[in-house]
Structures are given as C-alpha cells and as structure tokens.
Amino acid sequence: MYIGVTNNLKRRIYEHKNKLLDGFSKKYNLTKLVYYEIFDSVQNAILKEKYLKGKKREFKISLIENFNPTWKDLYDDIIF
Secondary structure, three states: OOOOOOHHHHHHHHHHHOOOOOOOHHHHOOOOOOOOOOOOOHHHHHHHHHHHHHHHHHHHHHOOOOOEEOOOOOOOHHOO
16 A cells, blocks of 8 residues: 655556656556545645554455445546
8 A cells, every 4th residue: 555645646646557756656556546635735635644654454444445446547537
C-alpha cells in the first residue's frame, strides 16, 4: 500500500499508473487508487498521512473496505 499527499490526485495517479516516477509504487507495481480523502489544507493532509503511515496494515485494509468494499479502482471516478 502506498500513502501520499498531492495537490493533484488525477495527475499523481496517472503518474503511478504509467510508472513515470521511480519509487515505492513503481517498484511494487501499485497502480490502483482504492481510497482517498480531500483536505482543506496541506497541513491537515500531512497530519493524516503521518497518522495512517503509523497504523498497521489491518487498520488500513479496514479503512479501505469501509470506503470501497470491492477495492474498485477509483481513478476514472475522480471529477475534481
């Protein structure tokens, strides 16, 4: 699982899907967007990112499954 912060989710997921950036998601072939949140400030987004990175995998799976039970790729549904 990859957790990150961006100011342009559509662009960032496109980069991951097309392996345009070296790093964790490219190394492990992570190409699906299965969960996201929108924040009103970068500071709040970073706080949530740090919080989630500190949680165990089981917590993250539960969070995803409550938001997106089928783990559908949400990339095409992004409208903002």
